Each structure stands twice: as C-alpha cells, then as structure tokens.
Amino acid sequence: MQLTFIIFAIYVYIPLAQNIQQQIELDEIAIKPTVGEPWPKPQSIQTTSTRFAVHPAAFYFLTNETSQQCDLLRNAFDRYYKIIFFPQTYMLHLTDPLLADIKIRHLKETLRNVSDLGDVTLLKRLIVN
Structure with missing residues (x-):
C-alpha cells in the first residue's frame, strides 16, 4: 500500500514540477508593466525626484535621423503629447x-x-x- 502511494505521488509530482518550471521560465521572459515609466524602454533614461514644468510649445519627442521611423511611433508620440498637455479634452475621447x-x-x-x-x-x- 505504501509503495503504491509513493509511486502515485511521484507520478503526480514529476509533471507538476515540470509545469511549475515551465511557468517560471515563461514568467522570466514575460513583459511586466511598469508604473510611470515609458514602454518600450528607451536606450537610456535619467530620472530625478525634481519636477519640471514643461511648456507645450517647447516640448517635443525627438528621434534621431538615423533611427527607424514608423507610423506606430509617430501616432504614439502624438497620443502621448495630447495626454500630457490636454488631459481634460483628450481623455474624453478615450473614455x-x-x-x-x-x-x-x-x-x-x-x-x-x-x-x-x-x-x-x-x-x-x-x-x-
């Protein structure tokens, strides 16, 4: 009886352990959301606890001329600009x-x-x- 129980326990434990290991591996490559950080992550970022006031006319997203550009990024930049500077009006369109x-x-x-x-x-x- 004990031998049967041990064999059964091993039979159940091995696939369970493999599933747990696979889940851990998936969690390692999963994209985890951040709070208050840009995504996708830029090549470099500098943070500070100081808050700055930014004037809408003087603010723009800059991409260097050698980097690839696409409609997806341009649309995202436009959307972020509206969210940052016009949250009352633009958020109404989203909500x-x-x-x-x-x-x-x-x-x-x-x-x-x-x-x-x-x-x-x-x-x-x-x-x-």
Whole structure:
C-alpha cells in the first residue's frame, strides 16, 4: 500500500514540477508593466525626484535621423503629447468617444450658427483659439 502511494505521488509530482518550471521560465521572459515609466524602454533614461514644468510649445519627442521611423511611433508620440498637455479634452475621447463626438458636433453646429449670423470675427477667434 505504501509503495503504491509513493509511486502515485511521484507520478503526480514529476509533471507538476515540470509545469511549475515551465511557468517560471515563461514568467522570466514575460513583459511586466511598469508604473510611470515609458514602454518600450528607451536606450537610456535619467530620472530625478525634481519636477519640471514643461511648456507645450517647447516640448517635443525627438528621434534621431538615423533611427527607424514608423507610423506606430509617430501616432504614439502624438497620443502621448495630447495626454500630457490636454488631459481634460483628450481623455474624453478615450473614455467616452460617443460623448466626445456629441460635443464636437455641438461645437460645429454652434460655429455654423455663428457664421450664419455673419459674425465672422467671432468665428475666426473661435477657430484660432
């Protein structure tokens, strides 16, 4: 009876141990999310506890001319810029696209009504700002 139990235990333990080892190997290569860090990781990064104020007109993402460029990166840079500097308006597009679309249609309708009234200076001012 004891021999049967030992053989059964070994029979169950060996595949279990192999599965655990495979899972550990998968965990080692898995991509782990970070908090407050860019992904994919840049070639170099410098961090500091100091906070800096950044003006939207003076901030841009820089890629060197010899590096490969693609639409994926350009779109990501554009998206990050909007998230960083315009979180109130841009986040609405991400969290509730239908509501954002309604607000845009309402703004367009308002602009049409203003132009129908002939107040072109107000229309120009709204578009520029």
